[in-house]
Amino acid sequence: MANEGGVARPSATSEDRTDRKQSSIQFKAQHALVLAFFILILPSIFHALAIYLFCSGFLLSRFVLPDRSQCAQPPIELSNGHVPGSHERGCWHPKSFDKAVIILVDALRYDFTVPFRPQSGDEQPHHFHNALPVLYETAVQSPHNAFLRPFIADPPTTTLQRLKGLTTGSLPTLIDAGSNFAGTAIDEDNLIEQLFLAGKKVVHLGDDTWHSLFPGYFEPNLTRPYDSFNVWDLHTLDNGVNEHIFPLLEPDMTGRWDVLIGHYLGVDHAGHRYGPDHPAMTDKLQQMDGVFRRMIEALDDSALMVVMGDHGMDAKGDHGGESDDEVEAALWMYSKQGIFGRSDPAFVEPPAIAKVRPVGQIDLVPTLSLLLGMPIPFNNLGQPIDEAFIGKDGVDYKNLAEVSRLTAHQIHGYQGEYAKARKLDDSATSSTNQLWQIASSTWQRAVRSRDAKDLTWKKAYGAFKAYEDENLRICKNLWARFDLVSMTMGIIALLGTFAVVLAYAQSVQGDRAALTPALLLYGAAGTAVGGAVGAVVSSIAPASMVQLAAFSAVLGGVIATLAALWPVREGLRIPYPSTFWGGLCFLSTLLLCVGFAANSFTIWEDEQLLFLLTTFGVLMLASSLGQNDAADRTFGAANSLSFLVATRLSSLSRLCREEQMPYCMSTYYASALSSTSAGWQTLIPFLVALALPFIIRYHYIRSKNYQGSAVIWVGIALRLALMLIAIFWVLNAADDGDWYPQIPKDTLSQRTIIAQSVLAIAVAAGYATYVWSPPLLLVRTEEAIPETNSTSKPLTVDSNAAILTTINDAPKPRNKLVILGYANTHGTRFFLLPTIWLPALLLVQKPMGQGTLALCAISILNLLEIIDANNLRRSPLGPVVLALMGSYYFFKTGHQAALATIQWESAFIPLKTIRYPWSPILVTLNTFGAHILCAIAVPAIAMWKVPPKLPGLLGRIAGAVATHVLFYSALTLATVVEAAWLRRHLMLYRVFMPRMLMASVVLLLVEFVSAIVAIGGVRWSMVSVATVFGYPEG
Amino acid sequence: MSSQTPNAKTASALPPFKHVDILQTPTSLLYANLQPVLLLSILLFSFKTLVQDPVNTLLGLAPTVTILQGLYCALCLPSTNQAPTTTSKPGQKKKPAKPAQDVWAKVVPALLSLLLVLVLSTPILYIIVILFGAPLTTHQPHTILLAFHLALLTTPQLYYAHGLEAQTWYKLVSLQLPVDELLGMSLGACTGAWIGAIPIPLDWDREWQKWPVTIVVGLYVGAVVGKLLGGYLFKGWRIKLS
Structure with missing residues (x-):
């Protein structure tokens, strides 16, 4: 057939010409319809909506605010006569320590640190039990010098995400949408940056993850980063940290550093390589025990010592998820000044299991900031830890209420800025507003009664704490949960769109171009009807209108497009x-x-x-x-x-x-x-x-x-x-x-x-x-x-x-x-x-x-x-x-x-x-x-x-x-x-x-x-x- | 659809290709059934050393497998110039005369087939293995030996039974010939080697994931499975590429 009509004949009649014109218009119209189908229906719009639906449930984002807390500007006027603005005396609150030794033992699970107590009669201790007794011993024997508490991580329990939480006091999300999208450096207010800007000398030894998070903030001469990649190597890094950390604790090194951060990885690597229940873990924990005893001996009177785990590990020694074993780490603080107290004498003994009296990992941030006289980082959501502020005798509720009030005001200020930046309405925070009112009035009452008893201050502390707890709960709901409903909607929409593409590409056997106008018409109508129905339903049902409308638009479009294939079902084949x-x-x-x-x-x-x-x-x-x-x-x-x-x-x-x-x-x-x-x-x-x-x-x-x-x-x-x-x-x-x-x-x-x-x-x-x-x-x-x-x-x-x-x-x-x-x-x-x-x-x-x-x-x-x-x-x-x-x-x-x-x-x-x-x-x-x-x-x-x-x-x-x-x-x-x-x-x-x-x-x-x-x-x-x-x- | 017409036309012009039957003598039947067992047991017994030292193990196995394949050709297969009809009648008596000449008529083609494996199939398969992504700058002995074993299991039987004529080989590589034991074994070996490459990237940190252990295992298992499937279940099938 190709041979016959092959050439344009020079002597084409006028009839031919009109015919040709007609078929030209016909072709162009058909092409336009196919093009419209490809743009509007087949893939682009449906897929875009489906991907939007999935991502809105999957990529929970937290907006990173660029604000920084200032030393001279406490979030609220101070009531205790302290003059803010001095790093020497303490920015917002009188400081307790000049120096700090912060030891991070990667994957230090809480039950590694407390004595083994059988849950049932015949349970035997595992290799990881009773190998690291020093933390528990000191907390029990000298409660004014030390305390030990479970330290709960916010998942994901990966070191990078944990370090962010431990320094900013904020919750992790999948994407922290901020100014620095590609890099890993933290670009929100954090403790390390505050220390650096205040002229403190921060030394870091160990896991090099810190350096990608805080580039250039550490003392270059004394800092020793080590590669964290090789999980098979249990000792190189730990020995390196030991080699460099003890000389720094000598008296003649005073003045060379203010904050010393040591990050040990041996326990984590032993877990990854062997699992926790293995003699290698015993050895590793015993080594750590010896290290801490040496450190306690060498520690300066003016220094605070902190030992903590950034996360735990599961039964196989791995981590990253949110199981109990993975989130339950330990926190131990020690100082020779003896300033720690307990609100109840029974709390002297550390909890037997991590479910009892835990503190959040983000709580470390306000605690450390106030103890070292730093402002609390702007984005912090944690609250001060009781033991550090309640005084030796456990009755100084005035102090505790004061630090809690400071923290609550800092959080309140952050929430205000965040709501302003994201243009949030008040509905999301109504329950916190109520608690905020209660806390403020309780505080006012306590201030007004000149001879306020501890009980009044205790009430004020409780009210601020209630506000902080509720605020954290809401933020967790907002940021740290996958929205399974919209993820499911996205997956269903993707599946439906896939079916349409599959049918169009592989089922249709006749001329697709001739079929396309009907598909386009049905598809467009279905999408419009679906979208409208979704919008109407969402006004009745408690769901987001945009999401529901998008979902039902795709669903309507998919069903209508597939329905348009029904009249030509003879020309279809099953796409196998x-x-x-x-x-x-x-x-x-x-x-x-x-x-x-x-x-x-x-x-x-x-x-x-x-x-x-x-x-x-x-x-x-x-x-x-x-x-x-x-x-x-x-x-x-x-x-x-x-x-x-x-x-x-x-x-x-x-x-x-x-x-x-x-x-x-x-x-x-x-x-x-x-x-x-x-x-x-x-x-x-x-x-x-x-x-x-x-x-x-x-x-x-x-x-x-x-x-x-x-x-x-x-x-x-x-x-x-x-x-x-x-x-x-x-x-x-x-x-x-x-x-x-x-x-x-x-x-x-x-x-x-x-x-x-x-x-x-x-x-x-x-x-x-x-x-x-x-x-x-x-x-x-x-x-x-x-x-x-x-x-x-x-x-x-x-x-x-x-x-x-x-x-x-x-x-x-x-x-x-x-x-x-x-x-x-x-x-x-x-x-x-x-x-x-x-x-x-x-x-x-x-x-x-x-x-x-x-x-x-x-x-x-x-x-x-x-x-x-x-x-x-x-x-x-x-x-x-x-x-x-x-x-x-x-x-x-x-x-x-x-x-x-x-x-x-x-x-x-x-x-x-x-x-x-x-x-x-x-x-x-x-x-x-x-x-x-x-x-x-x-x-x-x-x-x-x-x-x-x-x-x-x-x-x-x-x-x-x-x-x-x-x-x-x-x-x-x-x-x-x-x-x-x-x-x-x-x-x-x-x-x-x-x-x-x-x-x-x-x-x-x-x-x-x-x-x-x-x-x-x-x-x-x-x-x-x-x-x-x-x-x-x- | 439309491509069938010219295919049918040319197919009639060429000599019709039938699947190859193995010889029906007791020796050949015995050996044809013994060969898969031998190949698999070789693999099984040398697996441990294969993982420890692939190069020397593959080198050490090469003569044994060469002999096994040579025996298979000589004992079980009709050679190129033997008309398949004469062998398909088991009852027919052969001339008992000139047994020595008869033996040479089988041994020489078998040796030639094995020679072709070395000089023709191994280089070609080596290039193909490289094309698939085998390391180019390291592990050369590993890759060469892998290609040799691949060639040993896929090609000598085809050389022996089909000769070297280009037209036949075009039909062979484009899988237009009916499936039989020989083609089944070759295809099975290739498919097995292909599947064998899949576990290499997994992060299981096993010793046996190293190059080219999984492929060798897939190759041997695939050859045996292919031989059995081709010889029994799919005998006479035709794979249509296009």
């Missing part, structure tokens, strides 16, 4: 993999999805993708070798080989994530510790500039499509743009490496102009070519009969199209009208689109990334040829392999599924300052360049070497794009479900949550690019082809 390639695509997607439930597979995703892509490559090679047509066999096999080599070659570019060490060596930059390219790497862009246009040209020449605009674009403009990119990166390297010190920096920084001109070529020249170019054909009249033994075969088996087609049109029987490039009209015309995006995407990559992205582009061409040689256009193979490639080359362009690998500096390639919206767009192009390139190339699968008048082509393109999107929605669904399931997993923050966020962002981005750029771009390409050949009938 029925072919070999379909099965392989299903299997590899499934393996990836299941693998994301394991942190190892998530960490090693790049290697897995190489493995899967090579599997596809080898099987495509095998399949090509089985082709009967010799040309197909050779060309298919050659392209498969090229695909395999390109894939393996780009795997040499690696940027390792921390968890991959030591089994991975980064090659993306000059060295593992740098983020600049090596000198030799600047040659890669030149290589790309030479080879890539040549290879694209080769594929165009092969089907005789290297004509007209292709020559101008690929032959000239693309080469120019790529050469400019190479020059830009040489200048960049010269600037980074200071190769030519004699050239002023300003001259080199003019390179942004080069980058801007590359973008101008891509966007202006590229899109102009793409929009207005005619098909890449050459029509020639020839006298002789053209040779028929062309190098190419009939392109699709169901058509007789050939590269060289003869048409008997002219009156002279011997004259032949020959169209060069007929066979791949659609494919080459459309493939201009990915090539005009190439310069923009390559520009923002580092040299190494340009090499791999160019290999990605070559692999895309290989894939198109393989699919043609094996006639697999309608198989899910192409879209799924492209999705795998997008994911794979993401890693090969120097990224990982971790926030730390975002190359922020790519915003400054064409710009010197941050400019919105360009800077975020540039970072997006850099980060997801491979995803974008592959998504744009997807329609080419359906268009490569098909006859120009193939009916239903638009529907096939829509199917390919939907299959591509299907892969990413499967990944998002899997990572979301797994992140919800593993929400208490130790690696949630480091591995699962970043991967889930990345999957969501990639899904939305790919959907956006697929719809706007790819499907939108198809319009010009297909209209241009149809202007010459006419629209397909029917």
